[in-house]
Amino acid sequence: MRQCIVYALIDGGIQIIECGLDENSEAADAMISGLPAAVGYLWHTGGASIDMHWVSDGVVEEKTEFEISVQGPVISNVPAHTSVIWPDGEMTIEMDGTVELESNVTGVFTLTLQNAQHVTVEVEVQNG
Numbered sequence: 001m002r003q004c005i006v007y008a009l010i011d012g013g014i015q016i017i018e019c020g021l022d023e024n025s026e027a028a029d030a031m032i033s034g035l036p037a038a039v040g041y042l043w044h045t046g047g048a049s050i051d052m053h054w055v056s057d058g059v060v061e062e063k064t065e066f067e068i069s070v071q072g073p074v075i076s077n078v079p080a081h082t083s084v085i086w087p088d089g090e091m092t093i094e095m096d097g098t099v100e101l102e103s104n105v106t107g108v109f110t111l112t113l114q115n116a117q118h119v120t121v122e123v124e125v126q127n128g
Contacts, residue, residue: 002043004028007055009040011081013116014050054116066118073101073127078113085112101125 002023006016021028023043032041040055048060055061069076078084080095087101087109101109106128114120 002045003048004031004041005044005048005055005060006035006039006041008116009038011116012055012061014048014053014055015039017048017050052119056117061117063117063119066113066115066121068113068121068123070123070125073103073109073125075099075111075113075123075125079115079117081115082118083114085114087111101127103127 004016004018004021004023005014006018007014018031021031035041040058042055042058042060044060046060052063053060054063066079067077076098078094078097078099080097082094082099083091084094084099085091099111099113101111103109108124108126111123111125112120113123
């Protein structure tokens with residue numbers, strides 16, 4: 001069965017996997033025509049999942065592990081377009097390669113890193 005995969009053009013992150021649509025059907029045409037300009041789509045044979053795959057140059061690829069470095073409250077080598085979910089639930093998009101936890105509370109904190117090309121990871125950082 002072919003899947004219609006809808007992905008973000010900026011980073012290849014898969015947003016929707018639609019199964020059960022016939023590639024040449026009116027339903028498929030209606031879905032595709034309603035897509036915003038910031039996304040692309042492709043028809044894929046085989047299993048793909050939002051958590052484990054992304055799209056690179058029109059090809060479904062497996063996500064890889066982050067290759068980050070953690071030193072105290074600083075996480076380095078963070079790829080551009082990485083979403084960081086902070087301990088308070090806030091989310092930011094990091095673009096400069098480094099994430100630093102700044103807090104007046106001492107302890108170990110967990111941050112979640114999400115990126116289209118990498119498997120989501122929870123990272124513990126030590127503050128203080």
